[in-house]
Amino acid sequence: MMLVERVGDARLPTVHGEFRVVSYRAHDGHEHLAIVEGDPTGTSVLARVHSECMTGDALGSLKCDCGDQLAHALRAIAVEGRGVVVYMRGHEGRGIGLANKIKAYELQDGGLDTVDANTVQGLPVDARQYDVAAAILGDLGVESVRLMSNNPVKATGLVEHGIVVDALVPLVVPSRPESEHYLRTKIDRLGHVAAT
Template identity: 60%
Template sequence: MTEIDGVLAEKSHSSGVERVVNAPLPTVYGEFQAVGYLDRTRGDEQVALVHGDIRGEGVLTRLHSECLTGDAFGSRHCECGPQLTTALREIAAEGRGILIYLRGHEGRGIGLLAKLKAMKLQSEGLDTVEANLALGLPVDARDYGVGADILHDLGVRSVRLLSNNPRKREALVRNGIRVDAQVPLLIPPCDDNITYLRTKRERLDHDLPHLDAVVGHRV
């Protein structure tokens, strides 16, 4: 039995997710356990990457929304890829922590093809909010409840949340996870994503104070 097997054995499945498997996952950032879940409501397959002993309080935690273009293809349109790698590095450096990779969150929940349509509209001058609305889609359709279910199943009592998004914190608290602190995950902007980032700050209330030092590229 591995360390994570022992931790997981202490907690039964939560109502929203079914734990299916856990397997060792050596990465360039450190040694993780990949814990696979089935979302019983939506049918999505979900995964939590667990590093170290996560028992106790104040576990460094990242809820990372799926982003194929940023995470896999290295798109500079967003900061998702660098946020993913930075979070894994910080968790490894901490010595313990969890990254939950939330499937079904592509394009803030609208799906890959709709996201690409929205990106085309953004290339024509709309911001991310305007593009989604122009397609008749929600500005942000993500539900973080499954992330809270996974944390409950892992036996986590409280977290230090790696995020700039207040909605993630609100969702965890609403679903019974105590958030001891919200830890900034600030990625230096580039010419390709500064408008995107300013839209997140001005229209979606993300805490991105480092943008104050960037000149030009108004939302």
């Protein structure tokens, strides 16, 4: 069975630049997007696999750095003139879903960190899969990437599904007081590299 089916391919002018947007239906039941700048075929493509975060991406939440990372990645591929941002639906809250993520926020308001707030709910700390992201990159003709991420697990996930990762490019976004504890936990407990 095909992992992904390409559905639409259109021009998308944004505040970050003028891109091409390609939509996919995937076997995971979600609809995903690839935001493309220039020619994505070949090697060493600047890329990000962005996990959907409604609160960060759409609402400007300061509890996490997702919105800043998305904007940074879109600007980076626009500046480079070539690159891909894969926008992964269903990756909300590291895969636990939007409603559970907000429940985890409630528990964090009570003093738990982002890891314990998942485990006390009986939920995985990270349930994200990267087969679909790799299939989307493959469909676009991407052979290898310079991956914009602070999370080595993402790189491993892509490699497991056939995308070569030439380098991990740290995403440096401004630290805010509201997200400091969350970012520190990602470094201390989830193996993220500190972007300095």
